[in-house]
Amino acid sequence: MKKWISVLMITTITLFMLGACAQTEAQQNTDYEGTKKMVIDLLKTDEGKKAFHELIAQEDMREELVMDSAFVKQTIQETLTSDEGKAYWQEVMKDPEFAKAFAESMQEENEKILKSLMKDPSYQQMMMDILKDPQMGEQALELMKSKEYREQIMAIMSESMESPYFAAKMTDLMSKAIEKQGKSESANNENGEE
Template structure:
């Protein structure tokens, strides 16, 4: 082997060692840079300017939606809060506000309708409803409700709206004319029979 080949053979492993050492040093530097950057970000967030920037970021609508919808921690926190005694008290107080209660009910309406429709198809739920309706106390309460002034006013309002409707008026006219025809035919048959 010539001296030149020897040098090349020796240079290749040395070159490989140098590259590996450079990579190791780069990885260590990257780790140190990451730790330094992390510490710097944490320090920045603790400043008044950092807190203000964070609050502005959270105030954005799409960011809040993403945080609420995607975070398991937030979901668990809300669930724990709702089931706690303080949470129940809080919601009872909040629901006393008519504007909030209206908005909350409207937001849940379509979901509640889906649940109710699926329950109406459930035989067990149907049987429970039938048992409730057959209960004598339920019948008494329904009668009491029908006797109330508010209920009667509501029924009168519905009847007035129906009478003002052109469709309802034409339907009533048709029914009355059919009833009159039956009555006149009955009278004619009685005259012929006597």
């Protein structure tokens, strides 16, 4: 009889614990959904955004985010190919400072690609075919005659003239030309005097 009472008590305790576990699991599920909603709501507030920006600003956190290159690659691909991504990049590229920095960051890689293409015989042949095409020559000539092309050339020349590098280069070239002219006039005078 004691044996049956012990078995009955163990069974009751086991059933009680199983019921408690089941209830706890349901509560945990509800707590998870509530916690998830609360976290999302917190992140949408100004304080949440500020905290997130501060977290991202930490050097070690940025390194960890950048380390997952597969995720970054997939995110960039999805961002660039979406309609919103295309609109965003078109808007961002209107900023001259950003466009310049972006172009400079890509310049080395673009040069490598172009140089490798220039060595590729099939690419060379394709370029030659394009340049030999009479229609291409006519289009180029027509383009050069256009008012827009001339205005663009004038704008490029004006922009170049304002560049300190270009001005220094032109000054150097003019100095060399004047020096060369002076030497040839001296040589002519010496030859004429003799």
